[in-house]
Amino acid sequence: MITKKVIIKNPTGLHLRPAGNLCKVAMNYKSHITFMYGENSANAKSVLSVLGACIKCGDELEFKCEGPDEAEAMEALVNAIENGLGE
Template sequence: MVSQKVVITNPTGLHLRPAGNLCKVAMNYKSHITFSYGENTANAKSVLSVLGACIKCGDELEFKCEGPDEQEAMNALVEAIENGLGE
């Protein structure tokens, strides 16, 4: 398992479009991918789970990837978030 903390920089947080883009990236990998925010944990492959976390600009998330391609998945997620998730 690998984990890494990432700060969301999108001005509007993870609303539907960036949440969908995050899920698209996560679904490219076989690994189980979750993120923690506060005391909550969300499935990064579920748009409803990501939206339900109500992530805003400046929030710090801790992503956890566990599986055969965990490091590749983590690298892709961090890169996508740092590039603004298509925003």
């Protein structure tokens, strides 16, 4: 299991389009991928979980990947977030 903290840079936070893009990246991997925000956690492969988290610009998320391709999954997620999730 590996964890990494990232800060959301999207000016409008994770609304539907970037949330969907985050889920698409996560679903490419077999690993179980979750993220913590405040006291709560969410499944990074579920658009509804990501949207329900109400993530805003500047929020810090801690991603946790656990599985056979956890390193590749974490690298892809961090790259996608740092590149704005298609925004």
